[in-house]
Amino acid sequence: MSDRRYLVGLIGADIQMSKSPALHEAEGRHQGLDYHYELLDLTERGLPASALPALLDEEEQRGFAGSNITHPCKQTVIPYLTRLSDDAEMLGAVNTVVFQNGERVGHNTDWYGFYKNFERGLPDVAKSHAVLLGAGGAGVAVAHAAIKLGIERQSIFDQDSDRAERLASQLNDRFGRVCAEATTDVGAALRAADGLIHATPTGMKSHPGLPIEPQWLEQRHWVADIVYMPLETELLALAKGKGCRTLPGSGMTVFQAAAAFQLFTGITPDTERMSRHFDDLTTR
Secondary structure, three states: OOOOEEEEEEEEOOOOOOOHHHHHHHHHHHOOOEEEEEEEEHHHHOOOHHHHHHHHHHHHHOOOOEEEEOOOOOOOOHHHOOEEOHHHHHHOOOOEEEEEOOEEEEEOOHHHHHHHHHHHHOOOOOOOOEEEEOOOHHHHHHHHHHHHOOOOOEEEEOOOHHHHHHHHHHHHHHHOOOOEEEOOOHHHHHHOOOEEEEOOOOOOOOOOOOOOOHHHOOOOOEEEEOOOOOOOOHHHHHHHHOOOEEEOOHHHHHHHHHHHHHHHHOOOOOHHHHHHHHHHHHHO
16 A cells, blocks of 8 residues: 555535545555545535535645535635636636645536546437536536537526526637527427436435426437436436436546546546446445
């Protein structure tokens, strides 16, 4: 075992079922590292989301190399960081914080995770128009990745309509063309769309249910979900039942984790090995 020791974590709410500790620690062992991954769960500790800065302080004081950040903290974490990477600055959301030289540096590996997962899992689907559900921390990363993947236009829905409007405006400004619009009518948007991207917590164990009305999905649609616990969400089960092509969130999780592992350690992980290990974790 190497004398290189890494303590890293995950800050978020209701994260006890996360596969990140096992995924990171297994790759750490393969790389010959003394690597430990700890959950700092707001729900488990009975803390409000406003406790985020105290959890960052705790990690820093205990010598963490860095921390992943998940719902509901991907955007609220930004004021407590020293600086942001170009990706995090552009997206306005952070899912990875690195503690180095007295600084807290925020990164975003979510967009890369979604990009690589979609590229591998749905490489040949129609991409003229997609509906995106969710304009929060994950949604902003996924929306960026979708345009990079060649999806020409996105209709964005969020329970907070102002947030959807802001994301659409940011995308249009960033890419210099009209590539996104906010919508309040998901059913109508899906009738004109090729596929659906789901980037909200709905479908997780703590947020069961469907994010859309079942009749809105048609066989011609493809459906990409970012939720990976459970691996087959109610949305993906519905889509499969209708004959849609589907993409679970597991690949996004693996690729964003691999990028975070490299940020924490400076070591390039084996993504194929991490993918195999993740499959083992989710099929036990």
